[in-house]
Amino acid sequence: MAHNDGKDAPVKVTLETINQMQADGVIGKYAIGGAVGATLYLEPAATLDVDIFVTLPAAPDSLLLSLEPIYDYLKARGGTVKDEHIVIGGWPVQFLPPSNDLEREAVTESVATDVEGVTTWVMSAEHLVAIALRTGRSKDHIRILQFIEQKAVDRDELQSILERHGLSSKWLQFESKYLAGTHE
Amino acid sequence: MSKQEMRKRLASLSFSEKIQILEKLRDRSLAFAATGPRKKTTAGGRKKADKGSKE
Numbered sequence: 001m002a003h004n005d006g007k008d009a010p011v012k013v014t015l016e017t018i019n020q021m022q023a024d025g026v027i028g029k030y031a032i033g034g035a036v037g038a039t040l041y042l043e044p045a046a047t048l049d050v051d052i053f054v055t056l057p058a059a060p061d062s063l064l065l066s067l068e069p070i071y072d073y074l075k076a077r078g079g080t081v082k083d084e085h086i087v088i089g090g091w092p093v094q095f096l097p098p099s100n101d102l103e104r105e106a107v108t109e110s111v112a113t114d115v116e117g118v119t120t121w122v123m124s125a126e127h128l129v130a131i132a133l134r135t136g137r138s139k140d141h142i143r144i145l146q147f148i149e150q151k152a153v154d155r156d157e158l159q160s161i162l163e164r165h166g167l168s169s170k171w172l173q174f175e176s177k178y179l180a181g182t183h184e
Numbered sequence: 185m186s187k188q189e190m191r192k193r194l195a196s197l198s199f200s201e202k203i204q205i206l207e208k209l210r211d212r213s214l215a216f217a218a219t220g221p222r223k224k225t226t227a228g229g230r231k232k233a234d235k236g237s238k239e
Contacts, residue, residue: 011203036206043194044202046209091210116200150195 011036012116013089014050017077019118026073028055031110031121033096033128038143040113041125041152045143049085049092053107053123056097065097102130102165126158133167133174145178 021027031037034051056065071079074086085092098104106127113122123131129147132140147153162171185193194202 011207036203039202039206040199041195043191044205044209046213047206048210048213113199115203122199150191152195 010089010116011050011091012118014091014093015115015118015120017074017079017088018052018093019120021070021073024073025057026069027095028057029107029110029121030054031107031123033106033123033131035143037122038125038128038147040111040122041128042143042146042150049094051094051096053096053098053103055104055107067095067097070095100134100165102127102134102161102167105161105165106131124157125153126161129153129158130161130165130167133162133170134165136170141174141178144174148179 018027018030022030031053032050033053034049035045035047036050039045054070056067056069058065071081071086074088075081080087082092085094087093096103098107106123107121109127110121110123112119114120125147129144132144159168159171162168194205197205
Protein backbone atom coordinates (compact mmCIF):
# COMPACT_ATOMS: atom_id res chain seq x y z
CA MET A 1 0.00 0.00 0.00
CA ALA A 2 1.29 3.44 -0.85
CA HIS A 3 2.01 5.36 2.31
CA ASN A 4 0.54 8.76 2.45
CA ASP A 5 0.86 11.46 5.04
CA GLY A 6 -2.63 12.67 4.32
CA LYS A 7 -1.58 15.75 2.38
CA ASP A 8 -2.31 14.21 -1.01
CA ALA A 9 -5.10 12.05 0.39
CA PRO A 10 -5.96 10.54 -2.94
CA VAL A 11 -9.03 8.38 -2.78
CA LYS A 12 -7.40 6.60 -5.70
CA VAL A 13 -4.81 5.09 -3.33
CA THR A 14 -7.58 4.05 -0.97
CA LEU A 15 -9.53 2.36 -3.75
CA GLU A 16 -6.49 0.62 -5.21
CA THR A 17 -5.78 -0.86 -1.78
CA ILE A 18 -9.36 -2.04 -1.35
CA ASN A 19 -9.36 -3.57 -4.85
CA GLN A 20 -6.13 -5.40 -4.02
CA MET A 21 -7.66 -6.64 -0.79
CA GLN A 22 -10.59 -7.95 -2.83
CA ALA A 23 -8.26 -9.61 -5.34
CA ASP A 24 -6.45 -11.25 -2.41
CA GLY A 25 -9.74 -12.75 -1.23
CA VAL A 26 -9.96 -10.88 2.07
CA ILE A 27 -13.27 -9.31 1.09
CA GLY A 28 -15.95 -10.16 -1.41
CA LYS A 29 -17.97 -7.63 -3.34
CA TYR A 30 -18.00 -4.09 -2.00
CA ALA A 31 -19.80 -0.85 -2.69
CA ILE A 32 -19.18 2.73 -1.67
CA GLY A 33 -22.13 4.24 0.17
CA GLY A 34 -22.69 7.36 2.25
CA ALA A 35 -21.64 10.83 1.19
CA VAL A 36 -18.83 9.66 -1.10
CA GLY A 37 -21.23 7.28 -2.86
CA ALA A 38 -23.78 10.06 -3.24
CA THR A 39 -21.11 12.19 -4.88
CA LEU A 40 -21.36 10.02 -8.00
CA TYR A 41 -24.85 11.47 -8.55
CA LEU A 42 -24.84 14.84 -6.76
CA GLU A 43 -22.55 17.80 -6.32
CA PRO A 44 -19.65 17.05 -3.94
CA ALA A 45 -20.40 17.64 -0.26
CA ALA A 46 -17.80 17.79 2.50
CA THR A 47 -17.21 14.51 4.25
CA LEU A 48 -14.41 13.20 6.39
CA ASP A 49 -14.63 9.47 5.71
CA VAL A 50 -15.54 6.81 3.20
CA ASP A 51 -18.23 4.23 3.96
CA ILE A 52 -17.55 0.90 2.30
CA PHE A 53 -20.22 -1.78 2.51
CA VAL A 54 -18.44 -5.05 2.15
CA THR A 55 -19.37 -8.69 1.95
CA LEU A 56 -17.07 -10.95 3.93
CA PRO A 57 -16.23 -14.56 3.38
CA ALA A 58 -17.41 -16.39 6.52
CA ALA A 59 -14.68 -18.19 8.44
CA PRO A 60 -15.12 -21.95 7.95
CA ASP A 61 -15.45 -22.61 11.68
CA SER A 62 -17.68 -19.69 12.50
CA LEU A 63 -21.06 -18.32 11.57
CA LEU A 64 -19.99 -14.89 12.75
CA LEU A 65 -18.56 -12.33 10.38
CA SER A 66 -15.50 -10.51 11.59
CA LEU A 67 -13.78 -7.38 10.30
CA GLU A 68 -10.53 -8.56 11.83
CA PRO A 69 -9.07 -10.00 8.59
CA ILE A 70 -9.60 -6.60 6.94
CA TYR A 71 -7.90 -4.76 9.77
CA ASP A 72 -5.03 -7.26 9.89
CA TYR A 73 -4.53 -7.02 6.12
CA LEU A 74 -4.55 -3.24 6.07
CA LYS A 75 -2.45 -2.75 9.22
CA ALA A 76 0.20 -4.98 7.67
CA ARG A 77 0.25 -2.56 4.73
CA GLY A 78 0.54 0.67 6.70
CA GLY A 79 -3.09 1.28 7.57
CA THR A 80 -3.76 2.80 10.96
CA VAL A 81 -6.81 2.25 13.10
CA LYS A 82 -8.57 5.38 14.31
CA ASP A 83 -11.77 4.80 16.27
CA GLU A 84 -14.19 2.91 14.03
CA HIS A 85 -12.15 3.78 10.93
CA ILE A 86 -8.99 2.51 9.37
CA VAL A 87 -6.94 5.14 7.59
CA ILE A 88 -5.84 4.08 4.11
CA GLY A 89 -4.06 6.46 1.78
CA GLY A 90 -4.94 9.35 4.05
CA TRP A 91 -8.68 8.63 4.10
CA PRO A 92 -10.46 7.12 7.10
CA VAL A 93 -12.52 4.21 5.82
CA GLN A 94 -15.35 2.54 7.70
CA PHE A 95 -16.05 -1.01 6.60
CA LEU A 96 -19.66 -1.99 7.13
CA PRO A 97 -20.90 -5.53 6.57
CA PRO A 98 -24.44 -5.28 5.16
CA SER A 99 -26.82 -5.63 8.10
CA ASN A 100 -30.08 -6.22 6.22
CA ASP A 101 -31.48 -7.29 2.85
CA LEU A 102 -31.59 -3.73 1.56
CA GLU A 103 -27.88 -3.21 2.15
CA ARG A 104 -27.05 -6.63 0.72
CA GLU A 105 -29.04 -5.81 -2.41
CA ALA A 106 -27.35 -2.40 -2.63
CA VAL A 107 -23.93 -4.09 -2.69
CA THR A 108 -25.04 -6.74 -5.19
CA GLU A 109 -26.57 -4.19 -7.54
CA SER A 110 -23.88 -1.56 -7.19
CA VAL A 111 -22.69 0.37 -10.21
CA ALA A 112 -19.17 0.07 -11.61
CA THR A 113 -17.46 3.40 -12.07
CA ASP A 114 -13.98 4.82 -12.40
CA VAL A 115 -11.81 7.11 -10.30
CA GLU A 116 -8.69 8.25 -12.11
CA GLY A 117 -8.39 4.93 -13.91
CA VAL A 118 -9.26 2.76 -10.89
CA THR A 119 -12.46 0.74 -11.21
CA THR A 120 -14.71 0.84 -8.19
CA TRP A 121 -18.34 0.17 -7.23
CA VAL A 122 -20.86 2.64 -5.92
CA MET A 123 -24.40 1.97 -4.72
CA SER A 124 -27.15 2.98 -7.09
CA ALA A 125 -28.82 6.33 -6.44
CA GLU A 126 -32.07 4.55 -5.56
CA HIS A 127 -30.39 2.30 -3.00
CA LEU A 128 -28.57 5.27 -1.47
CA VAL A 129 -31.90 7.04 -1.06
CA ALA A 130 -33.59 3.96 0.42
CA ILE A 131 -30.76 3.43 2.91
CA ALA A 132 -30.78 7.12 3.84
CA LEU A 133 -34.54 6.90 4.41
CA ARG A 134 -34.11 3.88 6.65
CA THR A 135 -31.23 5.52 8.58
CA GLY A 136 -33.33 8.64 9.00
CA ARG A 137 -30.93 11.20 10.48
CA SER A 138 -31.29 14.87 9.52
CA LYS A 139 -28.31 14.67 7.19
CA ASP A 140 -29.86 11.64 5.51
CA HIS A 141 -33.07 13.55 4.88
CA ILE A 142 -31.11 16.45 3.42
CA ARG A 143 -29.34 14.06 1.08
CA ILE A 144 -32.61 12.48 -0.05
CA LEU A 145 -33.95 15.94 -0.86
CA GLN A 146 -30.85 16.66 -2.92
CA PHE A 147 -31.43 13.48 -4.92
CA ILE A 148 -35.06 14.42 -5.52
CA GLU A 149 -34.41 18.08 -6.34
CA GLN A 150 -31.67 17.20 -8.79
CA LYS A 151 -33.81 14.45 -10.32
CA ALA A 152 -30.96 12.03 -9.73
CA VAL A 153 -33.21 9.06 -8.93
CA ASP A 154 -35.46 6.90 -11.05
CA ARG A 155 -38.70 7.27 -9.06
CA ASP A 156 -40.19 3.99 -10.36
CA GLU A 157 -37.08 2.06 -9.41
CA LEU A 158 -37.01 3.78 -6.02
CA GLN A 159 -40.66 2.83 -5.38
CA SER A 160 -39.89 -0.75 -6.29
CA ILE A 161 -36.99 -0.88 -3.80
CA LEU A 162 -39.04 0.81 -1.08
CA GLU A 163 -41.88 -1.69 -1.51
CA ARG A 164 -39.50 -4.64 -1.57
CA HIS A 165 -37.92 -3.60 1.72
CA GLY A 166 -40.98 -2.42 3.63
CA LEU A 167 -40.16 1.27 3.45
CA SER A 168 -43.23 2.53 1.60
CA SER A 169 -44.98 3.96 4.65
CA LYS A 170 -41.79 5.65 5.81
CA TRP A 171 -41.49 7.20 2.36
CA LEU A 172 -45.06 8.51 2.51
CA GLN A 173 -44.25 10.15 5.85
CA PHE A 174 -41.11 11.67 4.34
CA GLU A 175 -43.05 12.92 1.30
CA SER A 176 -45.78 14.51 3.37
CA LYS A 177 -43.23 16.17 5.66
CA TYR A 178 -40.71 17.43 3.10
CA LEU A 179 -42.17 17.20 -0.40
CA ALA A 180 -45.80 18.22 0.03
CA GLY A 181 -46.61 20.99 -2.43
CA THR A 182 -43.24 20.90 -4.16
CA HIS A 183 -44.49 18.86 -7.15
CA GLU A 184 -41.47 16.58 -6.67
CA MET B 185 -24.33 31.79 -12.56
CA SER B 186 -27.18 31.00 -10.18
CA LYS B 187 -26.72 28.67 -7.22
CA GLN B 188 -28.97 26.10 -8.90
CA GLU B 189 -26.93 26.23 -12.11
CA MET B 190 -23.71 25.88 -10.15
CA ARG B 191 -25.06 22.80 -8.36
CA LYS B 192 -26.11 21.26 -11.68
CA ARG B 193 -22.72 22.01 -13.15
CA LEU B 194 -20.94 20.42 -10.18
CA ALA B 195 -23.24 17.39 -10.31
CA SER B 196 -22.43 16.87 -13.98
CA LEU B 197 -18.69 16.59 -13.40
CA SER B 198 -17.04 13.19 -13.68
CA PHE B 199 -16.68 11.11 -10.52
CA SER B 200 -12.91 11.63 -10.64
CA GLU B 201 -13.34 15.41 -10.77
CA LYS B 202 -15.85 15.30 -7.93
CA ILE B 203 -13.51 13.16 -5.83
CA GLN B 204 -10.78 15.77 -6.32
CA ILE B 205 -13.18 18.41 -5.01
CA LEU B 206 -14.08 16.12 -2.08
CA GLU B 207 -10.42 15.88 -1.20
CA LYS B 208 -10.05 19.66 -1.23
CA LEU B 209 -13.18 20.05 0.91
CA ARG B 210 -11.82 17.50 3.34
CA ASP B 211 -8.44 19.24 3.52
CA ARG B 212 -10.24 22.49 4.26
CA SER B 213 -12.39 20.88 6.97
CA LEU B 214 -9.31 19.38 8.59
CA ALA B 215 -7.50 22.72 8.43
CA PHE B 216 -10.45 24.45 10.14
CA ALA B 217 -10.54 21.71 12.76
CA ALA B 218 -6.81 22.06 13.41
CA THR B 219 -7.14 25.81 13.89
CA GLY B 220 -9.70 25.26 16.59
CA PRO B 221 -12.56 27.50 17.63
CA ARG B 222 -12.16 31.24 17.49
CA LYS B 223 -10.75 32.56 20.71
CA LYS B 224 -13.08 34.59 22.87
CA THR B 225 -10.36 36.99 23.91
CA THR B 226 -11.21 39.28 20.99
CA ALA B 227 -14.75 39.87 22.21
CA GLY B 228 -13.52 40.18 25.78
CA GLY B 229 -10.81 42.54 24.67
CA ARG B 230 -13.33 44.69 22.86
CA LYS B 231 -15.52 44.87 25.95
CA LYS B 232 -12.54 45.97 27.97
CA ALA B 233 -11.61 48.49 25.30
CA ASP B 234 -15.21 49.83 25.21
CA LYS B 235 -15.23 50.09 28.98
CA GLY B 236 -11.90 51.83 28.88
CA SER B 237 -13.09 54.37 26.33
CA LYS B 238 -16.05 55.35 28.52
CA GLU B 239 -13.89 55.95 31.49
